[in-house]
Amino acid sequence: MIVRRMLWPLMVSLICSGQVLAEQAPLVEVTQPERTLVRDELVTFGSLRSDESVMIRPEIEGRVASLHFREGEAVKGGELLVSLDDSITRAELAQAQANLDLAEKSYQRTQMLFKRGASNAQAQDEAQSQQQAARASLALAQARLDKTQVRAPYDGVLGLRQVSIGDYLSAGQDMVNLEVLDPLKVDFRIPQKAVSQVGVGQVIELSLDAYPGERFKGTIIALNPRLDEVGRSQAIRAQIGNSDHRLKPGQFVKVSVILAERPQALLIPEEAVMPMGQLLFVNLVVDGKAERRQIRIGQRQRGKAEVVEGLQGDETVISAGWQKVTPGHEVRTIKRGEGA
Known part of the structure; x- marks a missing residue:
């Protein structure tokens, strides 16, 4: 009984010590x-634009004689797109050519007479002036004839046509748009506090809803030196390759400007x-x-x-x-x- 009383405090002490050790x-x-890899990024939003974009329009009025393209196809620079009726301009060219032939013969005759002393210098000058005027008229007629053939100004992809064969067009009327899709431009803005961190040549990455999880790399090519006075922001333009034409002009994109990288x-x-x-x-x-x-x-x-x-x-x-x-x-x- 006495031994049990002596051991009990020791057992309690050991249990408490075990709890303390466990704690x-x-x-x-x-x-x-x-x-x-960790990057410092400036995130903003922007829009994709064609590298070059033009609306094809005739420089002279006339009736559409034929169309030489299909909507949405790729074309080369200088390729014929639209032919206007050229019957009148060809007639004008023939008339101008005939007038030039007459003026040249008249000038040659006047020169011959002048050498023989049968004509004066004034008649020779008038014949030469008529010859030059006839040449100018021929060049004008040729230029008008050339403008009946509407050609692509550069390589690109055509949009949807807005004319049909037989339409009578005014000068400057829309016919079809032409877009350069590779590369594309990216226009976006940054706040004025970040202006000192962004420069030409910096890398950007784009993401958009059409391709979730993908990022497309581009490079800043230009900065507007003047900030917008209303929003206090700077307009930036970047360029991005698009050889597969997956990206389209007009798409809304999320832009990440890479400020620094720590691999x-x-x-x-x-x-x-x-x-x-x-x-x-x-x-x-x-x-x-x-x-x-x-x-x-x-x-x-x-x-x-x-x-x-x-x-x-x-x-x-x-x-x-x-x-x-x-x-x-x-x-x-x-x-x-x-x-x-």
């Missing part, structure tokens, strides 16, 4: 910092960051014990935080359960993603 070694989840940035789970006032800390496991270290973070993205100061990359970071640890005390660990 001093909490179970925490740990992970290693991840090295990956070996350190990332840790965002929940591993412990805020204390204005400072940030992480809890590490060093030789089986908890250690607290101050850090500075950069970007936050998809549940990860970039550590720009405070870690080397080979540490063991407590990602969950750091609320239970005390610096300098032992901890039990389990890897992130594994069961207890």
